[in-house]
Amino acid sequence: MRAVTYSAFGDAVDVLRIQDIPPSSPGPGEVTVELSFSGVNPSDIKARAGARPGVTEPPFPLIVPHSDGAGVITAVGDGVPATRIGQRVWIWNGQWQRAFGTAASHITLPESQAVELPETVSLETGAILGIPGLTACHAVFSGGTPRGQTVLIHGGAGTVGYLAVQLAKWAGAKVIATASARSFDRVKAAGADVVLDYTGEHLSDQILDANDGRAIGRIVDVEFGQNLDTNIAVIAENGRINAYGSARNMTPVFPFGPMMFKAVTLEAVLIYLLPANLRAVAIKTLHKALADGALTCPVHKVFTLEECAAAHVMVQEGNRTGAVLIDTK
Incomplete structure (x- = not known):
């Protein structure tokens, strides 16, 4: 799969690169999602720069950044209903305490972290729901x-x-x-x-x-x-x-x-770190607000995978009027 990666902390233009890495097959309770969009958040910038409190070196030898994203489930592991294949989903905690996040063509993760996206909601909006929406x-x-x-x-x-x-x-x-x-x-x-x-x-x-x-x-x-x-x-x-x-x-x-x-x-x-019961309530509430037409999630700019460093710079500089996304296709 194609992915943005880094192995050391530093400025985005210095440490981010595109590479092909072997895809991961879903294990028990997991799904593989073919991603359409990856959301870029300030916390992703801090993680890549090594600016999180108490963190002095990358926690994994190779990291694919970003926790938010949206796409379609293409494979499921044991214990996951096959009916989930083809389901449009949005991702939360894609790269939290894990090596591989959403700045890639695919992600494999526990099925609970791939939430079914209501049919009336775009994949672009789905890629904003993880950190900004739930927060x-x-x-x-x-x-x-x-x-x-x-x-x-x-x-x-x-x-x-x-x-x-x-x-x-x-x-x-x-x-x-x-x-x-x-x-x-x-x-x-x-x-x-x-x-x-x-x-x-x-x-x-x-x-x-x-x-x-x-x-x-x-x-x-x-x-x-x-x-x-x-x-x-x-x-x-x-x-x-x-x-x-x-x-x-x-x-x-x-x-x-x-x-x-x-x-x-x-x-x-x-x-x-939101507990599962509170996260379930927040997800239900977000979906209800979207269904009621009460919530608009504006997008400031969409970058390509190759432009991921520029996306990081834009988020770091601020002064945006919406989310910054990566088109992962």
């Missing part, structure tokens, strides 16, 4: 359905944030989002009731004013460390912060006292 869904709904509540979503223009805005609005919440000024119209079009400039002065006052002076019950946050002071100022008693990132400040000073005296619940969302 947004769990971050919005963890702690209960936010119907009738106000949800503050930091980074509403990012891939996860944009999906979170749509999901929270679909759930019946009032949505206040932060974004850069150039993204206001786009985030409002996704369903945000109010969009605020994340660089604005007195942001906490603006957030409270946008909620008629009431504190916020739930916060979805892409930059926990950077937004910590603002969040503490606006969070309601017994409120909840579901944080899925903190790239700009990975070691914030934790204000335990203020959080304790508001009885705040903090969840660090790492979708790779």
Whole structure:
């Protein structure tokens, strides 16, 4: 099979290469998927660059990157119904704690990690559901359905944030989002009731004013460390912060006292480790939102396998208006 691979950490243009590697036949409980698209996420960039905490060398001699993807099942192992052959599927955790991910023509993995894709959903969208889709869904709904509540979503223009805005609005919440000024119209079009400039002065006052002076019950946050002071100022008693990132400040000073005296619940969302029961709920919820026409997963650009390094650079630089995919065919 054709695959993008690397054997050492480094810049994408230096370490990524195309090669043919032997395909893996599905073992018991496994399926082989002929991939159409592979999703490129910031976590894939960090893994290839060696930027994950505590990781000093690649965990496998040869790695095929990327955890998200979509395609068609072409073979099944013992214990897997033959009726799954020909099924359109989307992939989660393709390269999490495994050597070979989705930046390839094929992937073989446990059948539970190949989720049947609803017929009305494109393969391109399927390649976005693994990390961005599940992260947004769990971050919005963890702690209960936010119907009738106000949800503050930091980074509403990012891939996860944009999906979170749509999901929270679909759930019946009032949505206040932060974004850069150039993204206001786009985030409002996704369903945000109010969009605020994340660089604005007195942001906490603006957030409270946008909620008629009431504190916020739930916060979805892409930059926990950077937004910590603002969040503490606006969070309601017994409120909840579901944080899925903190790239700009990975070691914030934790204000335990203020959080304790508001009885705040903090969840660090790492979708790779989502327990099976919670993942099943998130998958069901995502599929329902898609079926209701409430969720659009925009694609910024599609690259070829040979252009994988350029795709990594684009994700690393940010300033996108959608997901970055690799056409693996």
